[in-house]
Amino acid sequence: MSVSIYDIAKKAGVSPSTVSRALEDHPRISATTRKRIQELAREMDYVPSTVAKSLAANKTWTIGMVLATITDPFMGRVVEGVENVAIEAGFNVFISTSQNDRQREIAAIKMLQKRRVDGVIVIASHLFDQYPRFYGRSKVPIVIINEQKPGESTHFVTVDDVHGAQLAVEHLLALGHCRIGYVGITNRPQSNQHRFKGYQNALEARGIAVDPALIFTSHTIEDHAKVGGASLEPLLAAGATAVFCYNDTTAIGLLAACYKHGISVPENLSITGFDDIDIAAYTIPPLTTIRQPRFELGQRSMRMMLALLSGQLPENQIVPGELVVRQTTACLVSGEMVEAAS
Amino acid sequence: MSVSIYDIAKKAGVSPSTVSRALEDHPRISATTRKRIQELAREMDYVPSTVAKSLAANKTWTIGMVLATITDPFMGRVVEGVENVAIEAGFNVFISTSQNDRQREIAAIKMLQKRRVDGVIVIASHLFDQYPRFYGRSKVPIVIINEQKPGESTHFVTVDDVHGAQLAVEHLLALGHCRIGYVGITNRPQSNQHRFKGYQNALEARGIAVDPALIFTSHTIEDHAKVGGASLEPLLAAGATAVFCYNDTTAIGLLAACYKHGISVPENLSITGFDDIDIAAYTIPPLTTIRQPRFELGQRSMRMMLALLSGQLPENQIVPGELVVRQTTACLVSGEMVEAAS
DNA sequence: ATACTTTGTGCAACCGGTTGCGCAATATAT
DNA sequence: ATATATTGCGCAACCGGTTGCACAAAGTAT
Numbered sequence: 001m002s003v004s005i006y007d008i009a010k011k012a013g014v015s016p017s018t019v020s021r022a023l024e025d026h027p028r029i030s031a032t033t034r035k036r037i038q039e040l041a042r043e044m045d046y047v048p049s050t051v052a053k054s055l056a057a058n059k060t061w062t063i064g065m066v067l068a069t070i071t072d073p074f075m076g077r078v079v080e081g082v083e084n085v086a087i088e089a090g091f092n093v094f095i096s097t098s099q100n101d102r103q104r105e106i107a108a109i110k111m112l113q114k115r116r117v118d119g120v121i122v123i124a125s126h127l128f129d130q131y132p133r134f135y136g137r138s139k140v141p142i143v144i145i146n147e148q149k150p151g152e153s154t155h156f157v158t159v160d161d162v163h164g165a166q167l168a169v170e171h172l173l174a175l176g177h178c179r180i181g182y183v184g185i186t187n188r189p190q191s192n193q194h195r196f197k198g199y200q201n202a203l204e205a206r207g208i209a210v211d212p213a214l215i216f217t218s219h220t221i222e223d224h225a226k227v228g229g230a231s232l233e234p235l236l237a238a239g240a241t242a243v244f245c246y247n248d249t250t251a252i253g254l255l256a257a258c259y260k261h262g263i264s265v266p267e268n269l270s271i272t273g274f275d276d277i278d279i280a281a282y283t284i285p286p287l288t289t290i291r292q293p294r295f296e297l298g299q300r301s302m303r304m305m306l307a308l309l310s311g312q313l314p315e316n317q318i319v320p321g322e323l324v325v326r327q328t329t330a331c332l333v334s335g336e337m338v339e340a341a342s
Numbered sequence: 343m344s345v346s347i348y349d350i351a352k353k354a355g356v357s358p359s360t361v362s363r364a365l366e367d368h369p370r371i372s373a374t375t376r377k378r379i380q381e382l383a384r385e386m387d388y389v390p391s392t393v394a395k396s397l398a399a400n401k402t403w404t405i406g407m408v409l410a411t412i413t414d415p416f417m418g419r420v421v422e423g424v425e426n427v428a429i430e431a432g433f434n435v436f437i438s439t440s441q442n443d444r445q446r447e448i449a450a451i452k453m454l455q456k457r458r459v460d461g462v463i464v465i466a467s468h469l470f471d472q473y474p475r476f477y478g479r480s481k482v483p484i485v486i487i488n489e490q491k492p493g494e495s496t497h498f499v500t501v502d503d504v505h506g507a508q509l510a511v512e513h514l515l516a517l518g519h520c521r522i523g524y525v526g527i528t529n530r531p532q533s534n535q536h537r538f539k540g541y542q543n544a545l546e547a548r549g550i551a552v553d554p555a556l557i558f559t560s561h562t563i564e565d566h567a568k569v570g571g572a573s574l575e576p577l578l579a580a581g582a583t584a585v586f587c588y589n590d591t592t593a594i595g596l597l598a599a600c601y602k603h604g605i606s607v608p609e610n611l612s613i614t615g616f617d618d619i620d621i622a623a624y625t626i627p628p629l630t631t632i633r634q635p636r637f638e639l640g641q642r643s644m645r646m647m648l649a650l651l652s653g654q655l656p657e658n659q660i661v662p663g664e665l666v667v668r669q670t671t672a673c674l675v676s677g678e679m680v681e682a683a684s
Numbered sequence: 685a686t687a688c689t690t691t692g693t694g695c696a697a698c699c700g701g702t703t704g705c706g707c708a709a710t711a712t713a714t
Numbered sequence: 715a716t717a718t719a720t721t722g723c724g725c726a727a728c729c730g731g732t733t734g735c736a737c738a739a740a741g742t743a744t
Binding site: 001002045047048049050051052054055058060069070071072073075076077079080083087092093094095096097099107110111113114115116137138139223225249252253255256259278279281282283284285286 | 343344387389390391392393394396397400402411412413414415417418419421422425429434435436437438439441449452453455456457458479480481565567591594595597598601620621623624625626627628
């Protein structure tokens, strides 16, 4: 079908090995033949086969990425960060989604193994702690984003979930709130746990006990926005005046529910998200949230991958989040005023 | 490194070809050896190399997708649709982003050529009409989503942009609006043109001339939301009582600007989007928009790809959009009332 | 003039699979 | 019992590159 080095060799009257070397600028090929062959290759529209090269080199210049769904607004930028440094280093990224399904995730991993990717970056996995098992014998490096599995040989880069959550809740506390709800997604066990921990830390630092009535968690794989919406009534019933949401999508769902029920934000309820996805700046009102350096998270994990590929042993990284105060949070007004307003 | 059929052959005391055939359930291999080899393969954790298979078969079971950015909330579902039928057919999808940059798009195409993908699906490209040139000699099929290049040999599946836009504008007209603005993104030449055409059609059917003062377009590669925000003042100045936005992200930007400037939606201004991305149901108020069957669009284009790969000549497809009325549109109230309200 | 080094190129094996063909052993038909 | 068909497996070539080694021709040193 497509033109190979053999075709070029025949036309140039040289051996295939000479063509190979000429195209790679091998020093032992004379300048004249080199030039002649390179021009010939261009004329003939030669496109080297990565497939053949990979077979020979036992290397595919491909990094596999396993993620739940590409639809998640959080993922996109992370992937772009990975791609950004991957391309710079001559690698490409092969994305494989699990759709939040164990079987499909296993299929995704198998696929990447069959395709002999040089490394795997995992994010929002359901079985990330089983990767060492899958890759037991093989030396394919694995980097995990946002799930710090302590100890062992797993490498990760993650945002500091507990510190980020703490920042958000401290912000709410500083505004005078003390009945602060938590909306969690237990579907993301590690990060959910860490963000809850941060919530807990912030409260306890002020001597406030965690009230179970203010904790709303859901395990739905569905729409996170739906979870946020469902949390409104129970949290209000529990007397919440502010809510810290697991992520922005959850917060947006809560925001929509408030609108629907005539609860005005932030006058009647303060809300914070987590992630700072693109639309967070465009919600009504604009969402106060914790910014995750998503692009950077991707970059860092790919740099870690490159280090691993070159035999180094990089240290795990925990990068801080940053509080972005917008307009869904405000000072607590007295309970009576809230009653009067509604 | 990893175990090959040669390793299995050695251990089983047979030839590599026997192993290959045994694993493929070739009928000429006895049931006993077949079973023995398959079990051995499992024990040895054999993972067949797609790389080697691809080289031999001159086929990679890979479909390349070229898109501007994975971050666009519209793309995700389309990609999932493509993947959905691809996986069913034994293919995987290799995504390659252009980041709205010509050079990077060319690099992306080159990459896919080097990796010998079996087909290419393009969406939101900047040089989609040049693909035939890139793939001139080769027989790699190309399917284009949402950019119908008339005639020639390009295959496409697209939403009916002009009809969809018409639906949206007719909806606004039916609500009594006659000063209807258009916010466009000239960055997407084809679809923008078609949606504008639909806008025009709807107005002209009612005998309303298109007023250039009501047309706001921008070529920014940036944030579409920003464009929507920037359109508010000029459109209000031109006396718009309703706005048809090129897409949901633009509408969300406009919505945010309205909130900021104290224009209440839909009382003072009706707004419609296009796409029905996930958050469209969660904006405040929930966004009236034209639903694109995004997942289906992806599925259809991959099915078209499969047809092309099997030598068929499928017909191009134009699928209809659907009006989703939510709460950003309302009956026009008299000009005086609007004045009074503001 | 001879010995040694450098330069330029080709041969052949290898990466890990697939597959057409050949051939011996066994099974079936006459 | 012989001719023929079937079954079960191996040999070797091929896909499109890379690379160690050999070797002739030219260049340099003695």
